[in-house]
Amino acid sequence: MKKLIVLLVAMSLPMLVQASSGKNEHIVTAPINMDDKASLQKGAQLFVNNCQGCHSANFMRYERVSDDLEIPADIMMENLVFTGGKIGDVMVSAIPQDLAKKWFGTAPPDLSLQARVRGADWVYSYLTTFYADESRPWGVNNHVFKDVGMPHVLQTMQDSLGEKEFKTNMADLTNYMVYMAEPIRATRESLGYKVIAFLFVLLFFVYMLNREYWKDVH
Numbered sequence: 001m002k003k004l005i006v007l008l009v010a011m012s013l014p015m016l017v018q019a020s021s022g023k024n025e026h027i028v029t030a031p032i033n034m035d036d037k038a039s040l041q042k043g044a045q046l047f048v049n050n051c052q053g054c055h056s057a058n059f060m061r062y063e064r065v066s067d068d069l070e071i072p073a074d075i076m077m078e079n080l081v082f083t084g085g086k087i088g089d090v091m092v093s094a095i096p097q098d099l100a101k102k103w104f105g106t107a108p109p110d111l112s113l114q115a116r117v118r119g120a121d122w123v124y125s126y127l128t129t130f131y132a133d134e135s136r137p138w139g140v141n142n143h144v145f146k147d148v149g150m151p152h153v154l155q156t157m158q159d160s161l162g163e164k165e166f167k168t169n170m171a172d173l174t175n176y177m178v179y180m181a182e183p184i185r186a187t188r189e190s191l192g193y194k195v196i197a198f199l200f201v202l203l204f205f206v207y208m209l210n211r212e213y214w215k216d217v218h
């Protein structure tokens, strides 16, 4: 019994620590929807155009994106595959890592799994909370990533689109990054519903069978 209590307490510790560590007030809920193909397509486009210059997505192939998000291969090649890549290639960045490190102080990390490492809300909040800070090398800082080494590469977009549309774009981009971090998720979720439906059907038959077995005993 004592052992069990110790085990239970040990298991709940991480949760307690997380609850007491306090949340960054700037982290807001990312308004994303993984069933929204149009949003995911837009996000993919935003990603290759604005992020892949510095960040790779080494666990992702263009072909997979094209298949999953229903982007026809020719449109994919024309609009989303730069750097002379082929459709079967992984999404690498052209930037030499050592140079990037010299320019930014840190090499831009691979973003394949970013949304799973930090969470969708963190990513969305990060993308939407750059602010001017003259003391920083790029003149910007970030509310959820203090003293970040990444320049505010979306400044022009933010200025030209206005806050509302910019945020919609960032939601699309976050949506895409969540998809990219777990491409199997949509399949897994729909499979989950099917499995539960199947278990209900099975439950019915098992129940009937159980009644049949005990009929004569009672």
Ligand code: HEC
Pocket: 046, 047, 050, 051, 052, 053, 054, 055, 104, 106, 107, 108, 109, 111, 114, 118, 123, 126, 127, 145, 147, 148, 149, 150, 151, 153, 154, 173
């Ligand atoms: C000019 C190069 C450059 C571009 C373009 C760029 N980034 Fe970055 N990014 C960086 C660097 C450098 C870092 C590392 C910052 C640090 O650790 O201080 C970084 C860090 C990040 C992080 C935080 C990673 C972590 O440590 O958890 C995220 C998320 C991110 N970038 C997303 C994006 C997205 C999304 C885009 C496209 C809109 C983008 N970046 C475009 C250079 C870039």
